[in-house]
Amino acid sequence: MSEIAGNVTVLDHPLIQHKLTIMRNKETSIAGFRRLLREIAHLMCYEVTRDLKLELIDIETPMAPMKSPAIKGKKLVFASILRAGNGLLDGMLDLVPAARVAHIGMYRDHETLEPVEYYFKAPSSLEDRLIIVVDPMLATANSATVAVEKLKQVGATDIRFLCLLAAPEGVKHFTEVHPDVPVFTAAIDSHLNESGYIIPGLGDAGDRMYGTK
Structure with missing residues (x-):
């Protein structure tokens, strides 16, 4: 792992970087992209949970x-920002099948680039749980x-954010608004274009997962 600044960590494991390269390639199929996203989620989940506290229990x-x-x-609790977050969620649940799941429905208004919330459902007692929010971008x-912010409003206090790719502009904005929330990503790319997409990026993660436009 490589810490960039403050609460931002780039997960630079060679397998993560290799799989990300294949995902970036525009020739990678929908099935291949979906499979790789699940696989990379396994590796990223391993890193983002490496400092979980343990206790000794009696077994035979x-x-x-x-x-x-x-x-x-x-x-x-794994909190998926719909719909693309479910690609990471599935892989993380492979490793932690007993985790609770929150769903946060958001879509981006393509004219204003502002989020529009349409769904929110979370487990109880968030104040006593580690919440890992997942969204590929x-x-x-x-x-x-x-x-x-929505999770904090319903009691969450221990939150981490996990994404596949980040833009410097997004990292700056997020860490300014939520300096108490660590960010884990596989890469920080060059910049955002005028439409708010990460460059060089990998396109729209949801569209590439589900074959939509």
């Missing part, structure tokens, strides 16, 4: 009783900042 192996480490505290960060 086939050979003898023992004390063995288990994750401490209430179940994690941190572009303008408008949707991400609103989503995190």
